[in-house]
Amino acid sequence: MVHNVIIFGATGSIGNSTISVIRRNRDRFRITGLSAHSNFTKLAHIAREFGVKKIAITDRQKFTSERAESLFPAGTVFLFGMEGNCELAVDDDGDAILMAIPGTDGILPTMAAIGARKTIMLASKEVLVAAGKFITAEAKRLGVQILPIDSEHNAIFQCLAGGEKFVKRVILTASGGPLRNHTPNQLKSVAKGDALRHPTWSMGAKITIDSATMVNKGLEMIEAKWLFDLIPEQISTIVHPESIVHSFVEFCDGSLLGQLAPHSMESPIAHCLFYPFRERTGSPSLSLSEIGRLTFMEPNYELFPCLRLAKTCLNDGGNMASVLLGADEVAVEAFLAEKITYLDIYRIISETLSSYTGEREQTLDGALKTISRARSVAQALL
Numbered sequence: 001m002v003h004n005v006i007i008f009g010a011t012g013s014i015g016n017s018t019i020s021v022i023r024r025n026r027d028r029f030r031i032t033g034l035s036a037h038s039n040f041t042k043l044a045h046i047a048r049e050f051g052v053k054k055i056a057i058t059d060r061q062k063f064t065s066e067r068a069e070s071l072f073p074a075g076t077v078f079l080f081g082m083e084g085n086c087e088l089a090v091d092d093d094g095d096a097i098l099m100a101i102p103g104t105d106g107i108l109p110t111m112a113a114i115g116a117r118k119t120i121m122l123a124s125k126e127v128l129v130a131a132g133k134f135i136t137a138e139a140k141r142l143g144v145q146i147l148p149i150d151s152e153h154n155a156i157f158q159c160l161a162g163g164e165k166f167v168k169r170v171i172l173t174a175s176g177g178p179l180r181n182h183t184p185n186q187l188k189s190v191a192k193g194d195a196l197r198h199p200t201w202s203m204g205a206k207i208t209i210d211s212a213t214m215v216n217k218g219l220e221m222i223e224a225k226w227l228f229d230l231i232p233e234q235i236s237t238i239v240h241p242e243s244i245v246h247s248f249v250e251f252c253d254g255s256l257l258g259q260l261a262p263h264s265m266e267s268p269i270a271h272c273l274f275y276p277f278r279e280r281t282g283s284p285s286l287s288l289s290e291i292g293r294l295t296f297m298e299p300n301y302e303l304f305p306c307l308r309l310a311k312t313c314l315n316d317g318g319n320m321a322s323v324l325l326g327a328d329e330v331a332v333e334a335f336l337a338e339k340i341t342y343l344d345i346y347r348i349i350s351e352t353l354s355s356y357t358g359e360r361e362q363t364l365d366g367a368l369k370t371i372s373r374a375r376s377v378a379q380a381l382l
């Protein structure tokens, strides 16, 4: 079980849930470091509440111009930028990191923490989508455990329970997102507000749009490939609007195990924090009779064309997944800024993927360069 935790992405949605779980178990955990981008007021509040002395900030410019230092207790040690995050990741006081930095900025700090043999509680799927090959190889080499916080992967992890050798396939469930009842024709007129209205999960804007396009599920399929050492044929997805079953594992003997829980991220976070033990969480019991029925259906590719693109990336052995990440980031950013239409997200990802020449970068640095190249290609397509 972990005791001393460093939280990356402390002021975001996963950070919030993690802090709630830790707050209820203050005698069991200590927060030894915090990292955030620019929400200094909130960060300082958390630092004071938990007596955290080491703080990493990525938006240094805003920190300086707002004189945010005065918000923190005297004696706080500040670290800045990517370098600061990597330094915090190897800090001796922490025995585990919780990685919830959105996007690919979590890759290098995660790699650094693995090098320092810290347990990794991983919420940022981009880390594995872009760098899964390097991250998992290094973790294996050093005997570092990666505990998945992403609810689907946490569900698979719980269902596996040591039966990795006997897995036939995994089935990731998908809520279908805010547009699952649209017709393909209605996608032409989807506004930002429609795509942000997620029926079950309350998350950040980027991941909510990714959920509407089902790019999120595609990224999660790639994440699952690395996390559980699966081949693409072993990974599938099914739309399950109730979001009660968080994923399934089918074993070679025909048994299908699913993990059911109310939709709160506190549940997978608590599972990782207390692993291999279990503790009470604030989570209410599921009332199966109230839920009544659970439904499952195949994803409609006319409604979710991006999912097909993502599956091509899952099957690709090279860096196509990194191209998908870069293109999607640019497209979603532009959609949220209301610079492009909803259907342009698909167009931009699709055209950026077509520009990919299939180079097989064999280094982490190469994978990172592929993402930034994809970003530039996508930017030019806006």
Ligand code: MG
Binding pocket: 150, 151, 152, 220
């Ligand atoms: Mg998920």
